[in-house]
Amino acid sequence: MPVAAQVVVNGASNGAAVDNEFLQGITNKGLRAVLAQVQERDPHQPEFLAAVKEVATALAVLSARCCPQPVFDRRPEPVFEKRPEMLPVFGMMCEPERAIVFRVPWLDDAGNLRVNRGYRVQFSSAIGPYKGGLRFRKDLTLSVIKFLGFEQMFKNALTTLPMGAGKGGSDFDPKDKSDAEIQRFCQSFMTELYRHIGAHTDVPAGDIGVGGREIGYLFGQYKRITALHTGALTGKGLDYGGSQIRPEATGFGTVIFALAVLKDEGKSLKGKRCIVTGSGNVAQYCVMKLLEEGATVLAMSDSLGYVYKPDGFTMADLEQVMAIKSRHSGKLRDFKAPGAQYVEGRKPWELNVPVDMAYPCATQHELNLEDATNLFKNGCKYVFEGANMPSTDRAIAFFHKNGVVFGNGKAANAGGVAVSGLEMSQNRIGLQWSREEVEAKLTDIMNTIYRTAKVIGFREDRLNFDCLQRCTMNTIYRTAKAASIEYNTTLDAGANIAAFLRVGEAVLAQGAV
Numbered sequence: 155m156p157v158a159a160q161v162v163v164n165g166a167s168n169g170a171a172v173d174n175e176f177l178q179g180i181t182n183k184g185l186r187a188v189l190a191q192v193q194e195r196d197p198h199q200p201e202f203l204a205a206v207k208e209v210a211t212a213l214a215v216l217s218a219r220c221c222p223q224p225v226f227d228r229r230p231e232p233v234f235e236k237r238p239e240m241l242p243v244f245g246m247m248c249e250p251e252r253a254i255v256f257r258v259p260w261l262d263d264a265g266n267l268r269v270n271r272g273y274r275v276q277f278s279s280a281i282g283p284y285k286g287g288l289r290f291r292k293d294l295t296l297s298v299i300k301f302l303g304f305e306q307m308f309k310n311a312l313t314t315l316p317m318g319a320g321k322g323g324s325d326f327d328p329k330d331k332s333d334a335e336i337q338r339f340c341q342s343f344m345t346e347l348y349r350h351i352g353a354h355t356d357v358p359a360g361d362i363g364v365g366g367r368e369i370g371y372l373f374g375q376y377k378r379i380t381a382l383h384t385g386a387l388t389g390k391g392l393d394y395g396g397s398q399i400r401p402e403a404t405g406f407g408t409v410i411f412a413l414a415v416l417k418d419e420g421k422s423l424k425g426k427r428c429i430v431t432g433s434g435n436v437a438q439y440c441v442m443k444l445l446e447e448g449a450t451v452l453a454m455s456d457s458l459g460y461v462y463k464p465d466g467f468t469m470a471d472l473e474q475v476m477a478i479k480s481r482h483s484g485k486l487r488d489f490k491a492p493g494a495q496y497v498e499g500r501k502p503w504e505l506n507v508p509v510d511m512a513y514p515c516a517t518q519h520e521l522n523l524e525d526a527t528n529l530f531k532n533g534c535k536y537v538f539e540g541a542n543m544p545s546t547d548r549a550i551a552f553f554h555k556n557g558v559v560f561g562n563g564k565a566a567n568a569g570g571v572a573v574s575g576l577e578m579s580q581n582r583i584g585l586q587w588s589r590e591e592v593e594a595k596l597t598d599i600m601n602t603i604y605r606t607a608k609v610i611g612f613r614e615d616r617l618n619f620d621c622l623q624r625c626t627m628n629t630i631y632r633t634a635k636a637a638s639i640e641y642n643t644t645l646d647a648g649a650n651i652a653a654f655l656r657v658g659e660a661v662l663a664q665g666a667v
């Protein structure tokens with residue numbers, strides 16, 4: 155199906171979308187029309203709109219650097235100028251292929267019937283089966299699931315693996331539930347979900363509130379209903395089809411990504427003073443890798459407060475955090491160590507101590523402009539997002555303006571889903587690779603993502619865009635190396651554009667369906 159370069163909104167070309175905060179900073183008329191339509195469809199989905207705006211801004215920001223002078227009456231947008239057919243494709247990519255909402259009835263320990271809402275948003279199958287985590291959290295909404303699914307589409311593309319994107323979950327709160335209640339809930343959730351997933355269709359995994367235990371219960375129920383022991387879920391236990399280092403992968407990957415950046419600058423993590431937020435799966439393994447690399451971790455947090463340790467967390471401290479968090483409703487305020495200070499109801503970004511790097515690893519929009527300003531004031535030069543969309547758009551703009559190296563979540567936390575992709579590969583061939591093999595592949599993928607983001611982000615004055623655009627990501631990496639390019643860094647724009655082009659090309663090649 156040929157794709158018109160013109161953008162049609164609700165049957166009429168709408169180049170004159172009325173300005174509002176969502177459209178601010180977007181000068182390309184076609185892109186404004188696309189965004190206006192997205193906003194018109196879902197005006198009450200702030201998280202989803204923020205995620206769309208971040209990508210749109212990245213695509214547009216490039217033009218400002220590339221061609222600062224307005225040409226005729228508008229600023230050119232290189233991606234959409236050179237590839238006008240990509241504009242409606244972007245509009246299409248903002249609409250999930252399918253959103254499934256379902257009832258999850260379950261019995262609590264007192265025998266009461268409880269009902270939660272379940273979701274699976276199958277965002278894109280352009281480059282592979284839908285793939286992405288499940289989140290159990292009491293304030294979960296369709297907007298949050300859609301933002302996560304949208305981000306997942308780009309992130310999965312960056313891994314170079316054949317994975318489409320999906321995200322799901324429930325407004326079920328596992329925090330105050332017994333193990334038996336969690337088991338019954340997971341079984342009921344899967345009793346509906348199973349008909350929508352499968353090793354070649356849609357492969358869920360964990361996210362906030364869904365770890366190894368929940369994946370085990372979900373997988374057990376899937377197997378019971380379908381009689382299939384296939385890779386329909388990832389994050390499984392090592393004894394029943396899981397992959398080495400999947401639990402570690404997201405946090406490790408974020409630090410591996412940071413290491414790639416530092417290595418380019420002839421630096422290491424040794425002695426770098428870091429703040430990490432969160433204390434769950436991603437934060438724990440981010441801290442572990444930072445400590446292994448000789449960094450100093452000053453703080454960790456949870457939703458109730460943070461712990462500041464002026465001389466830095468030790469491995470023994472981390473073990474204590476892991477033990478606390480593995481307990482039912484474990485809270486960081488129970489952490490005890492000489493010199494450690496617990497601050498209730500606050501975020502560690504407020505600390506007024508020298509800081510080199512920030513690793514937001516908790517949740518979306520946990521780092522705002524005020525936090526960014528304080529971090530910068532204290533010397534912070536690098537931000538690597540372990541969580542999904544933890545920085546607000548104003549914080550990101552501040553980082554760009556002040557030259558803070560910003561590794562956005564789509565790139566910096568892609569290690570988790572990358573190892574999920576490797577788990578799918580192992581399940582398909584019926585083998586389990588060694589820890590060393592998986593870690594080597596993870597390191598290779600994170601390095602490739604970094605190179606890709608960097609080359610794409612700064613290609614305009616150094617490399618031929620048309621040539622690069624046709625290359626695979628690995629080829630881009632080699633092209634970059636061969637050309638011995640000295641980079642500047644706006645990694646997030648590069649990551650967004652590289653990912654967009656990969657998905658967009660696949661969409662077009664398949665007839666824009």
Ligand SMILES: NC(=O)C1=CN([C@@H]2O[C@H](COP(=O)(O)OP(=O)(O)OC[C@H]3O[C@@H](n4cnc5c(N)ncnc54)[C@H](O)[C@@H]3O)[C@@H](O)[C@H]2O)C=CC1
Nearest residue numbers: 361362363404432433434435436456457516517541542570
């Ligand atoms: N688990 C994975 O493989 C991946 C997770 N992510 C993202 O990483 C982030 C964390 O996920 P996980 O560690 O898997 O979840 P988790 O459920 O293991 O841990 C979440 C942690 O964040 C803390 N938290 C929640 N809200 C908070 C807040 N407002 N302030 C401070 N701490 C808060 C919780 O207390 C908990 O310790 C999420 O944004 C998730 O989407 C991204 C890529 C992969």
Ligand SMILES: O=C(O)CCC(=O)C(=O)O
Nearest residue numbers: 286287359361570571574
């Ligand atoms: O491993 C996966 O499939 C998904 C991990 C995830 O939820 C994410 O990347 O945000």
